[in-house]
Amino acid sequence: MEHESKNKVDGMEMEKGKKESGSRKGLELTMRVLALVLTMVAATVLGVAKQTKVVPIKLIPTLPPLNVSTTAKASYLSAFVYNISANAIACGYTAISIVIVMISKGKRSKSLLMAVLIGDLMMVALLFSSTGAAGAIGLMGRHGNKHVMWKKVCGVFGKFCNQAAVSVAITLIASVVFMLLVVLDALKLP
Structure with missing residues (x-):
C-alpha cells in the first residue's frame, strides 16, 4: 500500500515533493525583489546624505x-551607521535568498524552508x-532635547534631515x- 504524505496549504492539499503554485512563488519572488530594492535604496540614501553649512557661533x-x-x-552618528549596515546586511541576505528561491524551483525541504524563515525573521528584527x-x-x-540642552539641528541641516527621514x-x-515574507514562509511549513 502506497502512502502519500500531504500538506494543507490555504485549505488546499498539496502532495509532498510537488512544486508550490506559480503564483505563490511569484509573489514571494516579487516581495524579495522589493525588499532588495528597498534596503538598497535606504542604505544608499542615508549613506550619501551629507550637508555642509556655515553656522554663526557666538562665543x-x-x-x-x-x-x-x-x-x-x-x-x-552611530545610529545612522547601524541603519546603513542593517540595510546592507538585509540587502545581501535578500540577494542570497532570491537565488535560493530561484534555484529551488518550488521544491524545498523543510530544513531549507526553516533556514529561510529564520533568516527572514532575523532581517525583521535587524x-x-x-x-x-x-x-x-x-x-x-x-x-532637540531641552533636558540635556541639545539644540534642534534640522533647522540648519534640513536637506540632511530629510534624507535621513x-x-x-x-x-x-x-x-x-x-x-510579510515571514508569514508567507510560515504558511509553507508542513
Missing part, C-alpha cells in the same frame, strides 16, 4: 559671531531595531515586507 555676547563651516554626515535607533536620533535632531521610512517599509 562672547559683545563680539560678532564667528562663522564656522560645519558638515552633517551619516557616519557621524531592520526594526535599526529603524528605531535611527528614528530616535532623527527625532532628537528635529526637536526618507531612509528611515524606506527601512520601515522594508521591515514590513520582510514581516
